[in-house]
Amino acid sequence: MAATSEVTTRGEADQTGPSPRGGAAKTRGGAFGEGRAAWLLALPFCLLFLTFTVWPVIQSLFMSFTDTRSRDLKTPFAVDIVGLDNFTKALSDEQFLQSARNTAYFVLIGVPLTLTMALAAAVVLDRGITKFRSVFRLGFYLPVITSIVAVAVVWRFLLQDEYGLINTALGWIGIDGPNWLGDPNWSMPALIMMASWRNFGTAMIIFLAGLQAVPWMLHEAAAIDGASVWQRFRHITLPMLRPTILFVSVTTGIGYLQFFEEPFVMTNGGPLNSTISMSMYTYKQFGFGNYGYAASLSYIIFIVIAVVTAIQFRLLREKD
Incomplete structure (x- = not known):
């Protein structure tokens, strides 16, 4: 009878499968195998990222502290380290300061204009236009x-x-239009107008997605309480769009701080350097062969973008 019970117990143990310790070991082995396979699949991307992104960034950072010029490319390790001289030189470079003022003008006017146009178009498309x-x-x-x-x-x-x-068209209503691209007073407003028209579509799509996520029942409840359209927009729509506004303002601001194509194609920085941007001036320094100085300008632009982005997060983030 005892032998029969022992046989039965062993049979039940065999049917229940491996012990918990063995199962845990196999689970750890499977996870290790999956992790190794994931690293093998990611290895080509990691190599490309290190080769074409990380290494150039490190090299350009080192170059910003040197006096590297185009003639030094044959002997890259024979350049002199000048420390922060390139950065201090930029702060006294009148053309770079002019490009910084132009960029600030472009951003301070262009970003609000682009976001206003985008939000207005998104509101109209969300509720005003059905067909x-x-x-x-x-x-x-x-x-x-x-x-x-x-x-x-x-x-x-x-x-x-x-x-x-x-x-x-301005002449039809009796207005003598200016020389948009030839007058230093009107060249930058002309570029801002073109850039806002060209770029507000992206912000509009994002705003439209944010508007469609706002519960319409809140507007109906506010309307029943007597709130006007503007009051509903100000106290319901805008607060609930705060994360969307933050995202759009940050991405648009980063793009406008690096604006390059507009002046490069349309005005070449003129007239009288009224439309040259920081990115365009940096590009010209690379063209002149001032690689060390151009690299330092690139990192100044990076610092400016980081500071402006931090300010936007500070001002537009959701409050507790």
Whole structure:
């Protein structure tokens, strides 16, 4: 009887499978194998990232503390380390300071204008337009995916002094249009106008997604309590769009702080350096062969972007 019970117990033990310790060991072995397979699959990307991203960043950071010029490329380790001289030189470089003022002008006017246009278009598309809504979305977003060269060529024709469509339309109502791209007082506003028109489509799509996430029942309840359209927009829509506004303002601000294509294609930084940006001035320094100085300018732009982004997070983040 005892032998029969022992046989039965062993049979039940065999049917229950391996012991918990053995199962845990196999689980750890399987996890290790999956982790090793994941690293093998990620290895090509990691090598490319280290080669073409991390190493150039480290090299450019080292270059910013040297007097590297184009003639030094044959002997890159024979350059002199100048410390912070390149950075202090930038703070006394009048052309770079002019480009910094131009960039600040472009950002301080262009970002609010772009966000206002985008939010207005998103509100209209969200509630105001019911028919052909997809057509309007595509039309507003189309400039974003259009080549900047094609956009610049069209806008250069629009902004011509004598025969441009904008000045022609202004002449119909008795206004003598300015020389948009030839007058230092109007060249930057012309670029801001073009950049806002070209880039507000991206912000509009993001704002539209944020608006569709706002519960409409809150607006209905506020309307029943007597709140006007503006009051509902100010006290319901804008607070609930705060994360969206933060994201759009940060991404748009970063893009505008690096603006390069607009002045490069349309004005080449003129007239009288009124449209040259920090990125364009840095690009010209690379073209002149001042690699060490250009690298330091690049890191100054990076610091400016980091500071401006931190300020935006401070001002626009959700409050507890």
